[in-house]
Amino acid sequence: MSVASSLGGQAGGGEVAGGLMGRAAPETSSVATSTTAGPELVQLLTPEGERVSHPDYALDLTAEDYRSLYRDLVLVRRVDVEATALQRQGELGIWAALLGQEAAQVGSGRALLPGDYAFPTYREHGVAYCKGVDPLKLLGLFRGVSHAGWDPHDHNFGLYTIVIGSQTLHATGYAMGIQKDGTEDAVIAYFGDGATSQGDVNEAFVFATVFNAPVVFFCQNNQWAISEPLERQTRIPLYQRARGFGFPGVRVDGNDVLAVLAVTRAALRNAREGNGPTFIEAFTYRMGAHTTSDDPTRYRLASDLETWKLKDPLERMKAYLVRSGMADAAFFAGVEVDADALAAHVRKGCIEMPDPDPLSIFDGVYAEPTALLAEERARFAAYLSSFADGPQADADSAAATAGGR
């Protein structure tokens, strides 16, 4: 069964919606215990690597598909680990690790067709990878050489968005545009559990549902918004929020790349077919610090981390590949070689990334140039050259910086 039949279409029908309606207000503890997701969780691969089926989400993949999903998980994690190391070595100002969220990102990223547009937060390195963005380009922002190193239109992958939640409205608007154009594309908006509290996100839900926009709201519930646990943002499971806005919500095991792929595909198909938005809550865990500047020992227990380690998204895929005989030692060795090569590319490229020219400060502010900016740029250029040319030029530049600008 597709999302369309199981979640959308019928008023109050479908498993998710119906189940919700009959339920009393949940105890806070059902949210608070962040290691257990509840029976509504869609899963196709258990933490032990056992392939299970789900009545609503069939997934027909070739052995090659399974292997390449695993390969992507490994590569994405490897980039992340390398970037974290580069930050430690002073090559990046900061890094927001995706550790633990690889399956949520690769599963959803691989569900996207080339024409589908993704609107990321600052942590969607795995989605960027699936969208063909060179990981090196992501590092530019964190190194401080650019605000974004890629052209969104080249990849249908938007700029990283640091202001929490904003991009969900952009995604909705983009989807409204697709709808007006009458094309088959869809949009996916990424955001975190913390972001669900923002006004922008709730407004996005309203716009999307009122206009029936072809957008998928993909929430990676990694249980934390910096130091704040999920229960600081919600009293009900997040996926149930969608119902109040009038569209279906589904909770998927965010550490199960197969389930995420299947659920996201179904939601995208639903959007393409004109059935409007879907909320996907990918239930996962932020295994690392919020960013390299953060110290999670101040606010969470190491034992939670241990529990979640047992649900590692890579390990279960590996176990499945081994158990099913779809991959052998040579395959895994090959993946490691590829990961090493990608890491080397990222490391070398990062270290060699030059600092931008100071005058580039003035580039790209407006689409149409302004006199003020041209004047500021000329003055600043004269000021900078005064240092290169010694004391005489210094006096000239004093006149050139009239107004101190």
Added chain:
Amino acid sequence: MAPTTLAKAVNMGLRKAMESDPKVLVMGEDVGKLGGVFRVTDGLQKDFGEARVIDTPLAESGIVGTAIGLALRGYRPVCEIQFDGFVYPAYDQIVSQLAKMHYRSQGTTPLPVTIRIPFGGGIGAVEHHSESPEAYFAHTAGLKVVACSNPVDAYFMIRQAVVADDPVIFFEPKRRYWEKAELDESATPPPLHSATVVRPGDDLTVLAYGPMVRTALEAAAAAAAADEGRSLEVIDLRTLSPLDLVPVLESVRRTGRCVVVHEAPVFLGMGSELAARITEACFYSLEAPVLRVGGFDTPYPPSRLEEAYLPDLDRVLDAVDHAFAF
């Protein structure tokens, strides 16, 4: 008396405010268990409890909007906005509601809300973490706007802001959080809305606030040591709305020259208002136009460019040279 960092001084000031008045609340993202991303609220939740030190949901409009409601109910909320660039989701609540309610109620409804905002650049951060939005708020009638520059002021000013009956936007210079000074908690501070001369001088007046005060002082020291031996008077404005122009005008009448320094863009920044008012009041004393050193008409650049972008000692001295060339 021990040397105290600016971050710690705000922390101590908040603690004092909470001890003095049980109605004082601290609220914001990560202010509780974590103690804030800069640790400014460190230990407060432990000592005052979760009812008074509140980790809020992740929503700035929600933080300020509910602070308004709490103030209407008799509380004195101190909101933390995690970084300058994240205050804008609360902009409507601040500008349309917080700033205007006293006026709309014909003075019957004071809103003693303090909004703390770490501001400015220089810490190598990614975008939205280095902005200087003070002019937006100073431009709004009904709000008081202040910026501290050192630990001693930080300690006393936050206490004064909390007891004030007007809403106060309280800017903290994040790149100076770790700078230390001797803090005597028993000292008598100047009034909140007063500017202070932090280095006397005769030849030119430098006006600064927040992070740029130290830069101005460094420039003054360098100017004194240089061949020309210029004597710069540095004034820490401390209050941006209302402005305290008394020491400013007295100084400029004496020196005849003035340079205003801030990180925020020069275009329609605090310097524009100061230049206009100084020119009106001191026209016949001026030897040169009031000059401004500040940000360009660009968004804050990527951090590897911030050294070029931010006013520094050389940029200030360049403007000083120019003022003397008139």
